[in-house]
Amino acid sequence: MSVYGDLVGQDRAIAALQRAASAAAEVVAGGRGAGMTHAWLFTGPPGSGRSTAARAFAAALLCPDQGCGHCDACHQVEVGSHPDVTWVRPEGLSYSVRQTRDLVLKAAGAPTLGRWRVVLFEDADRVTEAAANALLKAIEEPPPRTVWLLCSPSPDDMIITIRSRCRVVTLSTPSTESVANMLMTRDGVPWEAALPAARAAQGHIGRARRLALDAETRRRRDEVLSIPRSLTGVAECVTAAERLVKTSTEDADAATTALNEAETSELRKVYGEGSSGKGLNRGLVRGGAGALKELETMQKSRATRIKRDSLDLALLDLVGFYRDVLAVQFGAAVELANEDRRSDVEAVARSSSPEDTLRRVAALMTCRERLAANVNPQIAVEAMTMALRTPG
Incomplete structure (x- = not known):
C-alpha cells in the first residue's frame, strides 16, 4: 500500500503528486527534475484530506522509492518522527511573526539524510499579516533542498504573493460512497452504519469516522439537529x-x-x-x-x-x-x-x-x-x- 492510501476520491491530485515525486527523485540523483518546485499549496474543503495529502507527498519526497508506504522513511513521516520533516500545527487563533521567523531559521538547514528538508504547515491560513510577509521571504529565496507544503481551505486564504509562488494542489469533496467504502475497509464499520455517517459528514472524512465510531459524537449531532423544531418561543x-x-x-x-x-x-x-x-x-x-x-x-x-x-x-x-x-x-x-x-x-x-x-x-x-x-x-x-x- 503506497503513502497515498489514506486519500479518498483524489485520483487527479495523487497523479500530480506522483509525477512531482518522480521529478524530485531526478533532482536528488543530479538531474534537472522538471515538474518539481519548492513550494506547494494544498487546498480543499474541510475534511477532504489537505494535511493527509501533504504528509503523503512529504513521505514520497523522502522515500527512495517515491512513497512505497513500508520503508523506514515512510513510517517515520507517518508517525511524525522523521528528522527532515518540520510539522507546524497552529494551536491558537493565529500564528505569529516571531513563530514564523523561528520556523524560517529551522527550514534553512540542510537535510539530515541528504534528500529534502520538508516544512509541512497545516492551517497556513492562520498566519498573521506580518507572519505572512516573513513566510513570503522564505518562499521567495528558499535553500536548494527545502520544500514548503502549505495547507489552506482556499487559495484565496493566502496572500496573493505567497499563492503566486506555490503550485496549487486542489482536493475535491469525496463522494458519499467512497467515504462509506473507506469506513468499511479501514475501520470495519458495517455498510448500514457507514453510509449514514458518510452522508451526514458531507465529505468530511474525519467527521465521518467520528460519527461512525463514537456514540458521543452522534449524540451531540442529534442534539444540534433537534434545535430547528425546538425553537417555539x-x-x-x-x-x-x-x-x-x-x-x-x-x-x-x-x-x-x-x-x-x-x-x-x-x-x-x-x-x-x-x-x-x-x-x-x-x-x-x-x-x-x-x-x-x-x-x-x-x-x-x-x-x-x-x-x-x-x-x-x-x-x-x-x-x-x-x-x-x-x-x-x-x-x-x-x-x-x-x-x-x-x-x-x-x-x-x-x-x-x-x-x-x-x-x-x-x-x-x-x-x-x-x-x-x-x-x-x-x-x-x-x-x-x-x-x-x-x-x-
Whole structure:
C-alpha cells in the first residue's frame, strides 16, 4: 500500500503528486527534475484530506522509492518522527511573526539524510499579516533542498504573493460512497452504519469516522439537529443558544485541561522549580515568569480556537439541515445529508417557504462571521437562534 492510501476520491491530485515525486527523485540523483518546485499549496474543503495529502507527498519526497508506504522513511513521516520533516500545527487563533521567523531559521538547514528538508504547515491560513510577509521571504529565496507544503481551505486564504509562488494542489469533496467504502475497509464499520455517517459528514472524512465510531459524537449531532423544531418561543431560543455555547466550552475544557497542566508543569521544571541550592529555585522560576505568561496566553488562544471550532461544527450541521429543507421544498432529486432525520426535514419544509430557509441559512452564516470577529458567543448564537425561529 503506497503513502497515498489514506486519500479518498483524489485520483487527479495523487497523479500530480506522483509525477512531482518522480521529478524530485531526478533532482536528488543530479538531474534537472522538471515538474518539481519548492513550494506547494494544498487546498480543499474541510475534511477532504489537505494535511493527509501533504504528509503523503512529504513521505514520497523522502522515500527512495517515491512513497512505497513500508520503508523506514515512510513510517517515520507517518508517525511524525522523521528528522527532515518540520510539522507546524497552529494551536491558537493565529500564528505569529516571531513563530514564523523561528520556523524560517529551522527550514534553512540542510537535510539530515541528504534528500529534502520538508516544512509541512497545516492551517497556513492562520498566519498573521506580518507572519505572512516573513513566510513570503522564505518562499521567495528558499535553500536548494527545502520544500514548503502549505495547507489552506482556499487559495484565496493566502496572500496573493505567497499563492503566486506555490503550485496549487486542489482536493475535491469525496463522494458519499467512497467515504462509506473507506469506513468499511479501514475501520470495519458495517455498510448500514457507514453510509449514514458518510452522508451526514458531507465529505468530511474525519467527521465521518467520528460519527461512525463514537456514540458521543452522534449524540451531540442529534442534539444540534433537534434545535430547528425546538425553537417555539423566545425562552427556547435562549436555552438552545446557552446549550450550544456550554457544550463548546466543555469541549474546550476537555481538550485542554490535562494538556495545559502538563505543559505548565514541564515549563516550571525547565526553569528550575523544585531544584535544590540556595536561591536557585527562586531565581530560575522568576526568570521563567515571562515564559509562563507566554504559555498561558497560547493556552487561552488554543482554548478559544477549540471552542470556536466546536460551535462552528454545530452551525455547519444546521446549515446542512436547512440545505436538506431547501432541497425538499424545491423537490430536488439530491441525496439528503440528514436522511436519518427526514421527518424533521419535511416538517420544517412544509411549515416554511424557500425564502424563509434561505434567510435562516444566511443567519447561520452571519453567526459564523460574528464568531470569527470575536463577538461574544452567547450574544451571537442567541441572535442566530432567534432568526431561525422567525421566518421572514
